[in-house]
Amino acid sequence: MNILRDFTEEMADQIRIYHYVEELVFSYRQFMTSHLKxxxxxxxxxxxxxxxxxxxxxxxxELANEFHFTEGYTAKVLRNFEERNLISRVENPENRRQKIVSxxxxxxxxxxxxxxxxxxxxxxxxxxxSNVEIKNLKTSLYRMVMQAQK
Incomplete structure (x- = not known):
C-alpha cells in the first residue's frame, strides 16, 4: 500500500498510525543516508x-538496556566508536566491573x-x-510512546 497514492487527507483518520510511522521512518532513513558519508x-x-x-x-x-541490545552487541558498537576516537570507556571507580562511556x-x-x-x-x-500544531504533535507522540511502554 502506498499511503501517498492510495489515501487523501480527508481519509487521514482511517489510516493506521503504524503506516504513518513507517513512512516517516523510511523518509528519515533516506534523508540521513543521503547525507552520511x-x-x-x-x-x-x-x-x-x-x-x-x-x-x-x-x-x-545501561546503554544496552535502553536500546534493548545485548551487552555483546553494545560492546561491539562501542568498540567501533572508540576506534574512531568518538568515545572513551573508563572503569567505574565505584564498580570496577563497569565501564563508563563518555x-x-x-x-x-x-x-x-x-x-x-x-x-x-x-x-x-x-x-x-504551525508551532501550535508541532507542539500538539510532539505532545501526542510523547503520550503514545509512554502508553506503548506500559
Missing part, C-alpha cells in the same frame, strides 16, 4: 551514539553534526505545520 558510522548505530550526547557517562549495561571532544562534534541532520529532516517534515 561512507566513513561515517552506520545509520543503525546513530541512535545509540546520539543518546550519548544527551546522557553522557552511561555504563555499557564522548570525546571529536565525539561531541560528530554528535552535533548528526543532530543537525536530524533537525534538518524534522524541519522538512513539519514545515507545513
Amino acid at each position: 561512507e566513513e561515517d558510522i552506520p545509520l543503525q548505530e546513530c541512535p545509540l551514539f546520539i543518546r550519548l550526547r544527551f546522557y553522557d557517562n552511561k555504563t555499557q549495561r 564522548l570525546t571532544d571529536d565525539g561531541k562534534e560528530y554528535a552535533d553534526y548528526l543532530i543537525s541532520l536530524m533537525d534538518m529532516w524534522e524541519h522538512k517534515v513539519v514545515s507545513s505545520q
Whole structure:
C-alpha cells in the first residue's frame, strides 16, 4: 500500500498510525543516508551514539538496556566508536566491573553534526505545520510512546 497514492487527507483518520510511522521512518532513513558519508558510522548505530550526547557517562549495561541490545552487541558498537576516537570507556571507580562511556571532544562534534541532520529532516517534515500544531504533535507522540511502554 502506498499511503501517498492510495489515501487523501480527508481519509487521514482511517489510516493506521503504524503506516504513518513507517513512512516517516523510511523518509528519515533516506534523508540521513543521503547525507552520511561512507566513513561515517552506520545509520543503525546513530541512535545509540546520539543518546550519548544527551546522557553522557552511561555504563555499557545501561546503554544496552535502553536500546534493548545485548551487552555483546553494545560492546561491539562501542568498540567501533572508540576506534574512531568518538568515545572513551573508563572503569567505574565505584564498580570496577563497569565501564563508563563518555564522548570525546571529536565525539561531541560528530554528535552535533548528526543532530543537525536530524533537525534538518524534522524541519522538512513539519514545515507545513504551525508551532501550535508541532507542539500538539510532539505532545501526542510523547503520550503514545509512554502508553506503548506500559
